[in-house]
Each structure stands twice: as C-alpha cells, then as structure tokens.
Amino acid sequence: xxxxxxxxxxxxxxxxxxxxxxxxxxxxxxxxxxxxxxxxxxxxxxxxxxxxxxxxxxxxxxxxxxxxxxxxxxxxxxxxxxxxxxxxxxxxxxxxxxxxxxxxxxxxxxxxxxxxxxxxxxxxxxxxxxxxxxxxxxxxxxxxxxxxxxxxxxxxxxxxxxxxxxxxxxxxxxxxxxxxxxxxxxxxxxxxxxxxxxxxxxxxxxxxxxxx
Amino acid sequence: xxxxxxxxxxxxxxxxxxxxxxxxxxxxxxxxxxxxxxxxxxxxxxxxxxxxxxxxxxxxxxxxxxxxxxxxxxxxxxxxxxxxxxxxxxxxxxxxxxxxxxxxxxxxxxxxxxxxxxxxxxxxxxxxxxxxxxxxxxxxxxxxxxxxxxxxxxxxxxxxxxxxxxxxxxxxxxxxxxxxxxxxxxxxxxxxxxxxxxxxxxxxxxxxxxxx
DNA sequence: GACTGTGAAGCCATTCACAGCT
DNA sequence: AGCTGTGAATGGCTTCACAGTC
Numbered sequence: 001x002x003x004x005x006x007x008x009x010x011x012x013x014x015x016x017x018x019x020x021x022x023x024x025x026x027x028x029x030x031x032x033x034x035x036x037x038x039x040x041x042x043x044x045x046x047x048x049x050x051x052x053x054x055x056x057x058x059x060x061x062x063x064x065x066x067x068x069x070x071x072x073x074x075x076x077x078x079x080x081x082x083x084x085x086x087x088x089x090x091x092x093x094x095x096x097x098x099x100x101x102x103x104x105x106x107x108x109x110x111x112x113x114x115x116x117x118x119x120x121x122x123x124x125x126x127x128x129x130x131x132x133x134x135x136x137x138x139x140x141x142x143x144x145x146x147x148x149x150x151x152x153x154x155x156x157x158x159x160x161x162x163x164x165x166x167x168x169x170x171x172x173x174x175x176x177x178x179x180x181x182x183x184x185x186x187x188x189x190x191x192x193x194x195x196x197x198x199x200x201x202x203x204x205x206x207x208x209x210x211x212x
Numbered sequence: 213x214x215x216x217x218x219x220x221x222x223x224x225x226x227x228x229x230x231x232x233x234x235x236x237x238x239x240x241x242x243x244x245x246x247x248x249x250x251x252x253x254x255x256x257x258x259x260x261x262x263x264x265x266x267x268x269x270x271x272x273x274x275x276x277x278x279x280x281x282x283x284x285x286x287x288x289x290x291x292x293x294x295x296x297x298x299x300x301x302x303x304x305x306x307x308x309x310x311x312x313x314x315x316x317x318x319x320x321x322x323x324x325x326x327x328x329x330x331x332x333x334x335x336x337x338x339x340x341x342x343x344x345x346x347x348x349x350x351x352x353x354x355x356x357x358x359x360x361x362x363x364x365x366x367x368x369x370x371x372x373x374x375x376x377x378x379x380x381x382x383x384x385x386x387x388x389x390x391x392x393x394x395x396x397x398x399x400x401x402x403x404x405x406x407x408x409x410x411x412x413x414x415x416x417x418x419x420x421x422x423x424x
Numbered sequence: 425g426a427c428t429g430t431g432a433a434g435c436c437a438t439t440c441a442c443a444g445c446t
Numbered sequence: 447a448g449c450t451g452t453g454a455a456t457g458g459c460t461t462c463a464c465a466g467t468c
Contacts, residue, residue, distance in 0.1 A: 015411040061445040079418035093309035172413040188416040199227040201384040204400040206291035273467040
C-alpha cells in the first residue's frame with residue numbers, strides 16, 4: 001500500500017472541481033479540458049492536471065475529460081460515493097442554520113442528530129430531526145456508526161464537547177468555535193473560524209497604507 | 213515602501229495568536245515565550261518567531277514577549293485597532309446567525325446593514341439593525357464608508373450580489389456561498405465553503421482504506 | 425540558563441515545458 | 447492540431463541550528 005501524500009490544497013480544489021463538474025453536467029456539457037476547469041474555478045490548467053495526476057489518468061490526450069466520468073471519479077476519491085451521517089452539537093443560531101442547510105444533503109451529508117445542553121431547546125424540530133439532550137450523544141453516535149461531528153457551541157464549551165465526541169467514537173470534527181481544540185492524533189479536525197477570515201481581509205485592506 | 217510579501221498562512225496564524233494572547237491577558241499572564249504560544253495554538257515555536265519576525269522585533273531575548281504589548285502589536289498589524297463597519301447580504305438562516313454572532317463585535321467588526329431581496333424579510337430586527345431591501349445597499353455602503361461585505365445568499369444569486377457590492381465600493385468580500393466569484397483584482401475575496409471543509413474530512417477518513 | 429531573531433537548509437507545492445497520445 | 451500526463455525547475459513556507467541578548 002503505497003501512501004503518496006496528497007497536499008491538503010489539492011483535496012480542497014478537488015471538492016471545488018467536483019462542483020464545477022456537477023454544474024457542467026447539469027448544463028449538458030460532455031467534455032471539458034483542464035483549461036475549462038481552470039477558468040471556471042480560478043486556478044491554472046497545469047494545477048488541475050497535477051491535482052488529478054495524484055490519483056490516476058482520467059483524461060484523453062487531445063480531447064479532455066468526460067464530464068460525468070471525472071465527476072464520479074472525484075466523488076469517489078473524496079469518499080462521497082456513500083451517505084455520511086453527521087452529528088451536530090450546539091443548537092444555537094449557527095447550529096440551527098447549519099442543521100437546516102440544504103447544501104449538505106445534496107453532497108451526501110445527513111445530519112441525523114442535533115444536541116444541546118439547554119433543556120429549553122430539547123424537542124425543537126430542525127429539518128426532520130429534533131434537538132436532543134447531550135446525554136444521548138454517545139447512544140446516537142454508536143447506534144448509527146457516525147464518524148463526523150460538527151461543533152457549534154461557544155468557545156468555553158468547545159473542548160469539553162470535542163472530548164465527548166472523541167470518546168463517543170467520532171473520527172473527524174468540523175469545529176466552528178473560535179478555539180484551538182486538542183484531540184488525539186488519529187482524529188481529523190478542521191477549523192472554520194469566521195474571525196480569522198475577516199481578519200485576513202482587514203490585514204489585506206491595510207496593506208495599501210503600511211510597509212512591512 | 214518595501215513590500216515584503218507575507219504568507220497568508222502567517223496572517224491566519226497571527227489572528228489565532230492574538231486570541232491566545234487575549235485569553236492570556238485575561239488570565240493575568242504578563243509574559244509568554246514563543247514556546248508557550250506554540251503549545252497553546254498547536255504550531256512550532258520557530259514558526260511563531262518567524263511569523264512575528266516579518267513585522268519587527270517584539271520580544272526580549274532570554275525573557276519572551278510581554279502579553280499585552282504583543283497583543284496590541286498584532287491587533288495593529290491585522291488592522292484591528294479601529295472599528296470596521298460591515299454589510300451582509302442574504303438574511304436567510306446563515307445570514308441571520310452571522311448578523312447576531314457576538315464574536316464579531318468583540319474583535320472590531322460591526323454589522324451595520326443586512327440586506328435581502330425578499331420583502332417578507334424587510335424590517336425584521338437582527339441585533340440592532342433591521343433587514344433592508346437590497347436597493348438601499350449602495351446608499352448604506354457609501355454613507356458609512358463600508359469596505360467589507362459578507363455574502364450569504366444562495367449560489368445562484370452570489371455573483372450578482374458580488375458585482376453589486378463591488379459597484380457600491382466594497383473592497384473585501386467574505387463569501388459563504390458555494391460558488392467561485394469573479395471580482396476585479398483589487399478586491400480581496402475569501403471563501404468559507406462548508407462542503408469543501410466536510411469533504412476534506414471524508415477524504416481523510418477514506419485514506420485508511422485506499423492506497424494512492 | 426533561557427529565550428529571541430535569523431540565515432541556511434530542507435521540504436513541499438506550483439509552474440514550466442515538452443513528450444506522448446488521439 | 448489539441449490536450450493530457452509528467453519530469454524538471456522554480457518558488458515559497460517551514461524547520462533547523464546557532465549567534466546574540468538579557
């Protein structure tokens with residue numbers, strides 16, 4: 001089993017390519033070149049080809065790529081050729097918005113449980129499932145073989161929730177709280193930090209005046 | 213004006229360091245070493261020192277960094293030593309959640325206008341401001357000198373909204389829609405794409421079985 | 425003794441440029 | 447002729463290792 005390391009940037013771009021291809025297929029386009037994809041998503045054609053080359057040869061020289069073939073291949077590479085059950089902890093504003101977000105479903109993610117520690121939230125309906133007490137987290141995770149958890153609790157509670165998710169058997173966490181979380185090495189974690197993103201913007205806005 | 217290029221990863225880490233320092237200050241800690249910061253945010257001590265070195269010498273050899281000094285320095289570097297008015301377009305679930313998110317205020321961002329094209333939304337109160345028709349976007353942006361816009365509309369409407377923001381004079385956009393946006397080169401753009409983040413997780417979960 | 429600041433080395437990702445196929 | 451696949455070159459970020467300072 002040769003484990004060639006794939007750059008994370010490549011994985012993120014594959015996800016974007018797959019959405020581009022989904023659109024292209026929807027528009028009835030049969031074949032695209034690396035240049036078409038590149039233009040559509042804002043990268044270089046060489047980058048597109050290199051990214052794909054990590055995983056095999058999907059195109060035809062002189063022609064390009066078959067849209068639906070490549071789309072399916074990338075979905076398979078990303079692990080999207082199945083449905084992924086997801087639990088979400090934190091039924092506040094952001095958690096509720098995510099639980100109702102339709103974009104996840106179309107890509108194979110199904111939020112099967114929303115948890116909170118505020119009894120006032122229990123039973124609230126969110127897109128099919130209802131808000132459950134956090135005490136039921138372990139049971140739901142284990143009964144459904146859930147591997148992915150989303151954290152949308154305030155910063156102060158985030159580490160405790162992460163520990164609990166890991167203990168319940170979760171293998172990957174998407175963290176929306178503005179906190180650096182400690183998890184065991186085998187657990188995959190990604191942070192989506194709104195303030196960091198805004199601050200990259202303000203830094204760049206400031207560059208015009210400053211001199212570093 | 214020497215314009216040394218700063219890696220974007222460095223800017224993102226600075227934002228994380230600043231939050232770590234905010235916490236440290238709050239706990240009454242006076243001095244920290246690069247190793248302390250590194251441990252707190254999960255990077256190497258050398259990385260912390262290199263990141264800071266792009267901007268000057270903020271520490272004392274043999275001692276470390278003064279917490280509140282360094283905190284203020286980083287805030288200045290990121291452009292956070294002022295308040296930034298922000299407009300948000302798209303008063304759906306996610307937009308409403310963001311408009312109410314308290315974390316922004318503490319870091320100097322104030323959402324002064326929320327816009328939508330659905331008359332059913334007009335007038336709804338969101339944390340002080342109310343939802344306005346998109347036709348008033350230009351006026352609010354210009355009257356308040358707004359430079360930052362947040363897009364939380366569905367994918368199909370995102371490019372049109374981006375064009376409109378740029379036309380109104382917006383200089384930086386935080387895009388939450390799952391779409392690659394075309395904007396003029398001088399406009400800074402950052403994408404926060406929930407699906408891409410989840411798909412990086414599923415890719416990594418799949419790595420255990422697959423062999424690339 | 426402890427810790428910063430930094431050139432040099434090492435590593436990783438992107439771009440180039442062209443051979444190879446249709 | 448057109449476009450992919452890929453080794454080689456480039457560029458950029460991170461780590462190393464140590465001189466400099468307190």
